Amino acid sequence: MSDLSLDKLLKKAENKLQNVHEMVQEKSYELIRQAYKESIFVVITEGFRSIEQQHKLYSQGRTTPGSIVTNAKGGYSYHNYGLAFDIALLDNNGEVDWTIDRRWNKAGEIGKRIGLEWGGDWKSLKDYPHFQYTFGLSLSELRSGKSSEKQTEKASRVLIKY
Numbered sequence: 001m002s003d004l005s006l007d008k009l010l011k012k013a014e015n016k017l018q019n020v021h022e023m024v025q026e027k028s029y030e031l032i033r034q035a036y037k038e039s040i041f042v043v044i045t046e047g048f049r050s051i052e053q054q055h056k057l058y059s060q061g062r063t064t065p066g067s068i069v070t071n072a073k074g075g076y077s078y079h080n081y082g083l084a085f086d087i088a089l090l091d092n093n094g095e096v097d098w099t100i101d102r103r104w105n106k107a108g109e110i111g112k113r114i115g116l117e118w119g120g121d122w123k124s125l126k127d128y129p130h131f132q133y134t135f136g137l138s139l140s141e142l143r144s145g146k147s148s149e150k151q152t153e154k155a156s157r158v159l160i161k162y
Ligand SMILES: [Zn+2]
Pocket: 079, 084, 085, 086, 127, 129, 130, 131
């Protein structure tokens, strides 16, 4: 695992986290760091997703080929507001490894410990790679577009709390 330095994982993540809220970026780095200590190698596969990209993803398995991967239409995912990210795990050779095993639960645990919501806890469509941080904002609040002020206000409260 000579290739899998923590610095390298953090660098990889940085490239995927453009347009993601600063605080969510910080939490994703923290997840990577803490998982690394447990020999779990986390990479970020996706952060911000435009509403158009979300629409496309939603049609997969419904009106376009592939299997259903999301229940969220465009504007109905925290990815669309830069408040979510997805991860993958690497094996010791640095290859993406989708085997669902205890490493995923461990990563989920770490994420929750640092205040993230984890898609692995969802009832309807389990989404192990997914983490989000909502600032207590609902998707309808975010869709209404009146959220940025409120988000900042809530963020400052959250920052005090942590
Ligand atoms: Zn996701």
